[in-house]
Amino acid sequence: MKAKATLKQIAKELHVSVSTVSKALNDSPEISEQTKIKIREYAKLKNYKPNVIGLNLKNRKTKTIGVILPNILNPFFAKVFTGIEKVAEENGYNVITCISNESLQKEISTLEVLNNGTIDGFILSISEEAQKLGQYAHFNEIINSGTPIVMFDRISEEVACDKVIVDDFDSAQNATEHLIKTGCKNIALFSAIDNLSVGKLRADGYFKAIEAAGMKTNPTIIVRTDSETEFNDKAQAVFDSQKIDAIFALDEHASVTAMKMALKKGLKVPEEISIIGFADGVWSRRLTPSLSTVSQHGPEIGQAATQLLIQRLQNEETDTVHYETTVVKTELRQRESTRKL
Numbered sequence: 067m068k069a070k071a072t073l074k075q076i077a078k079e080l081h082v083s084v085s086t087v088s089k090a091l092n093d094s095p096e097i098s099e100q101t102k103i104k105i106r107e108y109a110k111l112k113n114y115k116p117n118v119i120g121l122n123l124k125n126r127k128t129k130t131i132g133v134i135l136p137n138i139l140n141p142f143f144a145k146v147f148t149g150i151e152k153v154a155e156e157n158g159y160n161v162i163t164c165i166s167n168e169s170l171q172k173e174i175s176t177l178e179v180l181n182n183g184t185i186d187g188f189i190l191s192i193s194e195e196a197q198k199l200g201q202y203a204h205f206n207e208i209i210n211s212g213t214p215i216v217m218f219d220r221i222s223e224e225v226a227c228d229k230v231i232v233d234d235f236d237s238a239q240n241a242t243e244h245l246i247k248t249g250c251k252n253i254a255l256f257s258a259i260d261n262l263s264v265g266k267l268r269a270d271g272y273f274k275a276i277e278a279a280g281m282k283t284n285p286t287i288i289v290r291t292d293s294e295t296e297f298n299d300k301a302q303a304v305f306d307s308q309k310i311d312a313i314f315a316l317d318e319h320a321s322v323t324a325m326k327m328a329l330k331k332g333l334k335v336p337e338e339i340s341i342i343g344f345a346d347g348v349w350s351r352r353l354t355p356s357l358s359t360v361s362q363h364g365p366e367i368g369q370a371a372t373q374l375l376i377q378r379l380q381n382e383e384t385d386t387v388h389y390e391t392t393v394v395k396t397e398l399r400q401r402e403s404t405r406k407l
Contacts, residue, residue, distance in 0.1 A: 071112035080108060130160040131375060132185035134176055136193045136220070138165050140318065141347035142364050143191065146218060149368020150189055157376050159186075168194035174204045181213050187375045188213065189368075192220040198261040198292065216375045218367050220263055228374040229391045230367050234264050237360045237396035238271025239278075241342045242314050244398060246279050248405040250312035250340055254287040256301055256324050257316040261292035268316045268344060294319050305331050312340040318347060325353055325403065341403040355402030367394050 077084045082105070090097045090105040091114075097105075131154055135143045147163065154161050162185060166173040173193045180188070188208065196202065197220060205225045209215055218230040245253050255272050259265035269290060276283055287308050289300045297320065304310065305327050313328070315321040321343025325335070333339045335355050343350060343359045350357040370392045400406070 071109065071114045073114075076105065076109055076112060076114060079112075080105060128160075128184065128186055129158055130162060130185045131372070132176075132180040132188045132190075133161055133163045134166055134173065134188060134190035135163065136166050136168050136173075136191050140345075141349075142219075142318075142345050142362060145364025146191075146368040146371075149365035149370075150372045151368075152365070153369045153372035153376070157372075159372075159376070166193040170195040170199060170201060177204055177208050181208055181211060185213070186379050188215045189218065189371045189375055190215065191218050192222060192263075194262060194292075197222070197263060214375060214378045216371045216378070218371045219362075222263070226387075226389055228371075228378060228389050230371040230374065230394065231391065232362050232367065232394050232396050234267035235271040235274070237398070238268040238314070238316070238344075239275045240271075241344075241360050241398055242272045242275035243279070244400075244407075245312045245314065245340055245342060245404070246275065246281070247407055248340060251281075252284065252287060252308075252310045253312040253314060254304055254308075254310045255289065255316070256297070256313055256320040257290045258294050258297040258319045259292065259317045260290040265290075265292075265316055272314055289320075298323060301327060310339065313342070315341065315343045318343070318345050318349070321345075321357060321359070322349065322353070325357060335403050336405045340405055342398070350399075350401070353403075358401045358404040359399050361397045361399050363394055363396065370394060 073084050073087050077087045086097060086101070087105055090102045091109060093102065133147065133150055135147065137143060151161055162180065164176045164180070166176060170193055173196055177188070202222045202224045205215055209227060214227065216228045216230065217225065219232070221229045221231060242253060253276070255269060257265050257269060260269070273283060287304055287310050289297060289304060291297045291300065301323055313324045315324045321341070324341050328335055328339050328341065335341060341357060343357050345359065345362055350359045374390060374392065
């Protein structure tokens with residue numbers, strides 16, 4: 067393996083001071099462009115790598131963002147990450163990505179490991195277990211240590227930090243209203259994420275739309291759980307015992323399962339039953355018929371979260387702390403699973 071050069075070795079070979087080499091590599095205006103190019107090219111040739119720990123001890127900046135995603139298998143989080151990476155790269159930041167796997171303990175340990183000087187700030191969505199238990203003290207500890215956090219999608223009002231969310235309540239209300247406008251009378255609510263903050267907000271939007279339309283809520287066609295196995299059993303029971311003409315599904319599992327069960331039951335989609343799902347993954351377009359969905363605009367969420375964090379890092383010397391909550395608007399994408407207005 068090629069040996070890595072040090073600042074001292076580069077300075078000695080080029081007959082300049084260590085300070086000049088350091089300033090050139092950090093794009094200091096004190097150094098001429100010709101000298102910068104010469105030093106950078108030589109450093110690259112000699113396989114020079116900056117000492118991140120050394121940088122951190124000197125100026126507390128690593129130009130690295132820590133990203134903690136709760137579930138890498140969810141296409142939504144993958145889309146958010148593309149937005150994070152885009153803005154980070156444009157601003158000269160590196161990204162370290164970790165997965166909590168919906169575990170509170172993994173979330174806590176990841177925060178502790180990365181908060182040792184490795185990163186400048188965090189972008190994250192709260193794990194399922196943390197939301198289920200209502201435990202958020204570990205986030206406040208990180209913020210109190212001086213490391214900023216930006217939360218997205220799954221957030222907690224108990225944590226004072228910048229946040230990026232979608233209009234979960236409004237978009238759920240609008241989606242339900244769309245079903246009502248197309249003539250649907252018995253609209254089921256399917257949710258396998260009732261323990262998450264976003265699941266509760268979407269459910270509230272559904273109830274608001276039903277109430278505003280002067281319709282009565284029917285508990286027998288509402289499935290709200292945090293277990294996919296339990297959800298499957300309860301959803302099947304609705305299909306077996308109730309007459310419904312529409313389903314508003316609040317998550318990917320509920321959406322796909324609803325479509326499969328409807329087709330297996332021999333129902334025509336959308337002539338006999340309409341379905342709207344939440345989140346717009348590739349599977350939505352590939353299902354037959356294709357699924358109408360509420361699109362969350364994942365890349366835009368990631369971009370907004372990264373911009374908020376970088377702004378926070380660049381203005382951390384200000385005395386007044388004012389946290390922002392950015393709301394990214396969703397979009398109802400009508401495909402083959404709903405009737406046209």
